[in-house]
Amino acid sequence: MQLQKTGHRREALHLPKVIFIAAAAATLLPVVQPPVALLLGLALAQTTGNPFAHITPKITHWLLQLSVIGLGFGMNAHAALQAGKAGFLFTIASIAGTLLLGLVTGRLLKIEKQTSHLIACGTAICGGSAIAAISPVIKAGEKQISVALGIVFLLNSLALFIFPAVGHWLGLSQQQFGLWSAIAIHDTSSVVGAANKYGETALQVATTVKLSRALWIMPVAFITTLLFRNSNGKIKIPWFIGLFLLAMVLNTWVPAVSTVGPLLVQSAKTALSLTLFLIGTGLTRQAFRGIGWQPLLQGVLLWVCISIGALVAILQLMK
Template identity: 70%
Template sequence: MQQAKPTIHTPFKTLRAGRKSNRMLFIAAAGISLLPVIPPPAALLMGLALAQTIGNPFAAFTHKATHWLLQLSVVGLGFGMNLHSALQTGKQGFLFTVASIIGTLFFGILLGKFLRIERKTAYLVASGTAICGGSAIAAIAPVIKANDQQISVALGTIFILNAAALFIFPFVGQWLQLSQTQFGLWSAIAIHDTSSVIGAANKYGATALEVATAVKLSRALWIIPVAIITALLFRNSSKQIKLPWFIGIFLLAMLLNTYMPAVQHISSYLVQAAKTGLSLTLFFIGATMTRQALQGIGWQPMLQGILLWILISVAALTAIIIYT
């Protein structure tokens, strides 16, 4: 009787099987992050945990998907907002926005010189902290002709602080008993990326989410004048400035929800879909924070980002408590 030949697992086959299981695990975790019971911070933690264990088997895809998912999520949230209340909120946050952007850029440049950080890297970290995180870095980078290393260090610094903000800000807000409006203003000014602002404000309450979204998106428009000033500072004649076009679509969604009753009937479903998209976005962001990415940041840019973040957070919180 002929005996069956034993299955031989070559190193190549074992490696291929391991990669397949990693991909399946990643897809399953992404699916879990879409469940309504999974809050955005939990989705971020899942992505971060996978990044530290199996890595990111879809790194190229998640990098592109994060960009588009965030923009679509922001547009979807526009269907849950009213133009009149948004204008009132934007007025309230205007002075805070101007003062915080100017102050953050100024102190960011000073900290970069003090810590002896390469000039373009320090400026990207300061810009990301001052305006809207990764979007600002993506807009300013071509203006100053930053290379991939400088961009990745700045993005890594901002993303790590964004992840911390999702947990720290709601805790501090509840501890200080901030109102929904106060917390919305604070998170929009002191948290870098739109995704983390929305995630923290959504956790705090519906009014905080509306205030934070309106103020953060009006803040993002400052990319335009900051990019022009940056071109002058760095003596760069390049006209390659990436503007956040999705803000225009967000405004259109808000107009439709304000003036078209037919849209109001489905707006709640669109807002819920946007919040689900945000959870998946944060999962992908967490998945980009691999050990290699974290190790490549360096302590000086990270220290600059932390000190700058503490400065703007404390200053904005103090001003909000006093004047609102």
Template identity: 85%
Template sequence: MQLQKTEQARIQHYLPKVIFLTAAAATLLPAVEPPVALLLGLAIAQTIGNPFAGITPKITHWLLQLSVIGLGFGMNAHMALKAGKEGFLFTIASITGTLLFGALLGKLLKIEPKTSHLISCGTAICGGSAIAAISPVIKAGEKQISVALGIVFLLNSLALFVFPAVGHWLHLTQQQFGLWSAVAIHDTSSVVGAANKYGDLALQVATTVKLSRALWIMPVAFITMLLFRNGNGKIKIPWFIGLFLLAMLLNTWVPEVSTVAPYLVHSAKTALSLTLFLIGTGLTRQAFSGIGWQPLLQGILLWVLISTGALLAVFYLV
């Protein structure tokens, strides 16, 4: 009897890990697209949970950055420069408008200032990366960071499914969809996932514009430091953007690199599916508990504003 109980305890201990690793391995198959990988991770989070919760956030962080660098080997510098110029005005207008509207909503809804600012920055620039970069500048607490991340990740996950459907419904060109998704979807992971599903040109435009948008973390962080009067805050510079640009330049002007580039891009897209799976495993019920309706409403209204405004802009101007 005691031996049977010991065996059952061992099964209960190892079974969640086996299921988790099997699901993670499945996301590496070509048939599993990024949205499916995210749903699979979400299903794991809501059922057995993440048995490796202590290490997956770090793995996700590095895997996403490596995926973005790998995608650079599928880009052409001339096309990227053209896309960057077209997305420049969209970037300035959307970031400024989102931050101002976010500050107004924060005051109207009486949201704690640091939480409100993190939600606004996450929506305006690049989701979790912006929140991670801005939080030490304002010395945000764990609760403030978790609330902002929970809201951004929730809406970011929805965007991965909603945006491609809306794009096809409105018959957006790949150029239009690339610009729209880069401006209106929070995290780089979902931008790349949605654009990759829409088409190769959409992926090139979206990745270039989104990463150029991420550079705005630095001036926004500096302004944040002045607004919150915190001279001791540290600004995290997104170094992987430089390596992405280097990969793109090598692919454009070094013939030897272009021969292996397709394999690197394929590996990056595969790694992206695994990244989205790991992100999904972090979206537990506990992650969303205690968010509060006011911060959630702020996040939704900001997302609707930037999504609608950017869609109208690309629909009629591009």
């Protein structure tokens, strides 16, 4: 009898792991699109949980970077340069405006300084990557980082569904949508997921512009060091962007690479689905409870402002 109880207990302990592995494997199927993978991860987070929570953040980090590098093998350097030029002024204006608005709303809502700045940087530049890069510069604590990440990942999840629907409703072109999603969606994973759902040209524009925005981590981190009067903060440089550019150059000018490019791009899109699934598994009820209404309100306000502002500007300037 005791052995039978022990056997049942072991089965109960292994069941969440089996469900998690099966769900993760399902996201590798071509029929499972990135938004569906994210929803699947969210469903597991609210039910069986993530039995591998101690290692999935690191796996997610590397998977996202490899996915972005892989997408570079499907891009043309000449077209990417044109997209980068189109998004340059939008990038400067949106980053400066979001950081300034973040400073004002943070003070009005009486949010702790480090938390407010991380939310603003995550909204202005590239979501979780910016938060991870800026947090050591301002010596942010674990609680401050988790609150900022929770807000960014929550809004990213919504953007993955809202943006393509709004884009189709407004009849945005591929280039308009790619630029809009790159500016207004926080994290690279959701930008790529939303743009991929909208179309191939949108994906190329969005990825190029988003990665050019990510380079602004370095100057923003330097300014942050001055604002927080911290000379010992370390800046994490997003080196994978250089590999993305190299992949794009090779695909443009090396015929042998361009022949295997489609396979590498498809592999990158599959890895992106798995990445979004893993992100979804981290959005637990505990993570949502620890956010607080003031930081959440700040995150929503910044996101709405940058989304509407960028959309109006794009519609006016890219008719």
